[in-house]
Amino acid sequence: MIIRLFLTLALSIGALALSSPSVNAAPTPVPGGANQLTGVSGGLTSTLFNGKLRIRKMQLRPATATEASPNAGQTAVAFVYIVSNGTSGARSGNFSASMVDSDGVAVNGHPTSVYSAYYSLQPGVPARGTIAFVLDSGFTPVKILLTDGNGPAFRINLKPADLPAKPAP
Numbered sequence: 042m043i044i045r046l047f048l049t050l051a052l053s054i055g056a057l058a059l060s061s062p063s064v065n066a067a068p069t070p071v072p073g074g075a076n077q078l079t080g081v082s083g084g085l086t087s088t089l090f091n092g093k094l095r096i097r098k099m100q101l102r103p104a105t106a107t108e109a110s111p112n113a114g115q116t117a118v119a120f121v122y123i124v125s126n127g128t129s130g131a132r133s134g135n136f137s138a139s140m141v142d143s144d145g146v147a148v149n150g151h152p153t154s155v156y157s158a159y160y161s162l163q164p165g166v167p168a169r170g171t172i173a174f175v176l177d178s179g180f181t182p183v184k185i186l187l188t189d190g191n192g193p194a195f196r197i198n199l200k201p202a203d204l205p206a207k208p209a210p
């Protein structure tokens with residue numbers, strides 16, 4: 042009796058295996074990362090709006106000596122932008138930014154002065170901001186992640202032409 046039950050089960054499994062189509066599908070990629078921030082994306086020349094703030098006139102330039110102090114083998118870059126309030130009420134906050142390379146390695150930026158990444162804006166009012174980065178030799182950023190904790194993040198995609206020319210040694 043047990044042998045008959047075992048044989049019936051084995052034949053049923055074999056029949057299912059034969060009747061199932063061959064599976065050669067690619068594995069399903071894992072979406073996003075751990076607690077990935079929602080946000081809007083665009084290039085350095087874009088005007089980006091996250092429903093609360095508008096970022097425009099973005100550029101990367103070599104940082105001045107007062108903005109950042111790189112060591113030998115490092116480069117200092119300043120990210121400058123204009124932020125404006127896109128809501129009907131007053132908004133304030135403080136931006137933080139990271140430059141990210143193609144491997145996902147991030148370098149955190151720092152404000153160039155006490156208020157260079159802070160904003161306090163009435164509706165429609167713009168302000169300038171500057172955040173400096175000190176990059177090790179060989180670090181090539183492909184993205185800037187700009188966050189303030191008050192809304193969706195900004196992901197600024199970078200092209201090689203967006204990066205300032207490296208100074209001659």
